[in-house]
Amino acid sequence: MPLAKALSISLFGLAGRLIEVEADISSNLPAFVLVGLPDASVNEAASRVRAATANSKLNLPGRRITINLSPASVPKQGSGFDLAIAMSALGAAGLVDKHRIAKTVFLGELALDGSIKPINGILAAVIAAQKLEIDQIVVPLANLSEAKLVSGLKIHGFDHITQVANSFGANIPARPPGEIIEGIPSQPESVPCFSEVIGQPAAIDAMLVAAVGSHNLLMYGPPGAGKTMLASRLPGILPALSECQAIELCAIRSVARLEVNQLSTAPPFQAPHHTASLVSMVGGGGSQPRPGLVSLAHNGVLFLDEAPEFQSSVLEALRQPLESGSITISRAAGHAKFPARFQLVLAANPCPCGHSIGSGKDCTCSATAKLRYKNRISGPLSDRLDIRLELNSVNAALINSEERGSSSNQLRTLVTSARLASLERLNATPWRTNSEVPGSFLRRNLRLDRKTTAQLDFALDKNLISMRGYDRCLRVAWSIADLAGRTVPSKDDLAKSVFLRGNEL
Ligand SMILES: [Zn+2]
Missing domain, CATH: 3.30.230.10 (Ribosomal Protein S5; domain 2)
Incomplete structure (x- = not known):
């Protein structure tokens, strides 16, 4: 037949x-x-x-x-x-x-x-x-x-x-096969090391806490305070991807028409320019949707430098992946769903001119301009930022000092063991890192004793802090405790989490 x-x-x-x-x-x-x-x-x-x-x-x-x-x-x-x-x-x-x-x-x-x-x-x-x-x-x-x-x-x-x-059974003169193009064993992507960061011990400490709990982070400070320097080093202290995660990332890259020829367990780092379009950020395209940067940063870091300069539609579109860990692109032919669970790092100047705090120069911005700038990172996006870090310009004395901090490898060991502690605690839950845990679960199932939370409770009663802010402090406090090897956060851990929560920009 x-x-x-x-x-x-x-x-x-x-x-x-x-x-x-x-x-x-x-x-x-x-x-x-x-x-x-x-x-x-x-x-x-x-x-x-x-x-x-x-x-x-x-x-x-x-x-x-x-x-x-x-x-x-x-x-x-x-x-x-x-x-x-x-x-x-x-x-x-x-x-x-x-x-x-x-x-x-x-x-x-x-x-x-x-x-x-x-x-x-x-x-x-x-x-x-x-x-x-x-x-x-x-x-x-x-x-x-x-x-x-x-x-x-x-x-x-x-x-x-x-x-x-x-x-498959034919017997005809065949063209001899070409050479198999083996995966080029590329150099492990060189992520710069934290030991090169000088004079920012508090900032490095905050990056460590952020890495442990996969907390989204906002850094603000004058130009030259080292925001990009810190952000680009974050992937170097994150735990390596599992084989499964590495294959998933390769599959995303392959559909995005990027070169894929070998597995890399290094967490991805994506740092788009502030002119990035909506499609390049979240994905899209014609009838065959392609993943965007949020998916290419899956299980890694998405860094937005000069975040308030991004189009508001682009910032707004980050909301869905931040909430669900994935992004859905709808087309006539159906819905394409791409994973997009990334750690968001935003960097911003304190005001449009960049000098209102920490630079020692005079700010020339009007109050309205400052407010407009601040409001660009607002609402839902701002709610997702667990840590706000204020950076000041590094002075020359610090830069010239001989002192060197810990290397990224040393810091990654700390992060990895702290992650194991949180994984063990969250074992029976759908969450894997402290930043994913909802406030209600923290307040009920992981309740801390009243003495520990006394100051935070007082701040809540007096309306000095919102309920969301309260939950953010709890989440970050758990990461601080995991990092320090404590089974529950102490009063000091909570105090530090209040400090890391910072002021709303
Ligand atoms: Zn200014």
């Missing part, structure tokens, strides 16, 4: 669906027809497959070939179906073993000469295939090292359709 089937994966966001690519050859007039909701780029596959097979001495019969992509309800986009379409047509024509191709996922775009070109999102597609318990997958050779980041299934890489056909 001139009927055959091959498998492929349709990707939308990071989610993959299994697509059956059926081919039927009938005795009607020669034609190549695609059915089953293919978009324009898939429709063009007909011409590519015809040319690629003909130019490779794989002669499809001059009859009507109908390709059905099912389920029909799942939209299919891009050129990654070419190889599956070609293989199912070759199966129907009896040129390859139709039983073996029926259990194999094929991914790859065909050039007219039969070469197989790399496609985007291969890692996400292979992860989807693994979840679907597929045991064999064929990918473009150029994507092989990316695909092999996933273990547990047989992955083959080819760069010409003749090689694929031969490995």
Whole structure:
């Protein structure tokens, strides 16, 4: 019977669906027809497959070939179906073993000469295939090292359709395979070290607390106070990513069309310029949504320097990922959901001119200008900032001193053991870090004794602090205690958390 089937994966966001690519050859007039909701780029596959097979001495019969992509309800986009379409047509024509191709996922775009070109999102597609318990997958050779980041299934890489056909039972002269492009063992990304930060012991201490609880942080101070210097060093003291987190990040990068060829366990650091657009920040794009910087910073740090200068729509859009740890992009074809759990670090000048505090120079801003500037980081975003750190200019005497602080490696050891303590405490809960724990849980389930909270309770009674502010202090106090190796926060830990909460900018 001139009927055959091959498998492929349709990707939308990071989610993959299994697509059956059926081919039927009938005795009607020669034609190549695609059915089953293919978009324009898939429709063009007909011409590519015809040319690629003909130019490779794989002669499809001059009859009507109908390709059905099912389920029909799942939209299919891009050129990654070419190889599956070609293989199912070759199966129907009896040129390859139709039983073996029926259990194999094929991914790859065909050039007219039969070469197989790399496609985007291969890692996400292979992860989807693994979840679907597929045991064999064929990918473009150029994507092989990316695909092999996933273990547990047989992955083959080819760069010409003749090689694929031969490995599935054909016997034709095949183009010799090209070289496998191995993952280039890149230098571990050099994150600058905290030992180079001089004269900011209080700031380093606050960064440590922020790292322990994954607390969002605002730094404000005059230009040159070292805000960027501190923020860029934060990823260096965060615990390394687990293998699972590293693969997830690679899959996001792959869908974002960034180069992926090896796993890195270094937490990501994204520092967009303040002119960044909404789409680049949260993701989006055409019919096939791409992840934005909030997702590329997943399990790492998103640093916004000169935060009040960002478009308010961009700042506003951070709200959803900050609340849910993910971002959903809606398109006619469905909703694409990308993970986006990042630690937010904002830096701001104290006023538009930057000199109203700590720089020793005179501020030239009007009261209205200052207020407008301050209000740009407002409401929901401001609620999510557990730590507010005021920085002053570093004076020359400090810069010239010989004293060196702890290195990032030493600090990371402290952070990692403090994280373990909080993980143990939060074991039976859905939360993993202190910053995620809701205030109600802290007040009920992790209640501190009255003596410890006396001052904070007094401040709340006298309206010197809001309920939200109260909860923020509790969250940060737990991180301070975890860092110090205490099982519960002390009175001093709470006092320090009040200090770190700082003034609202
Ligand atoms: Zn000013």
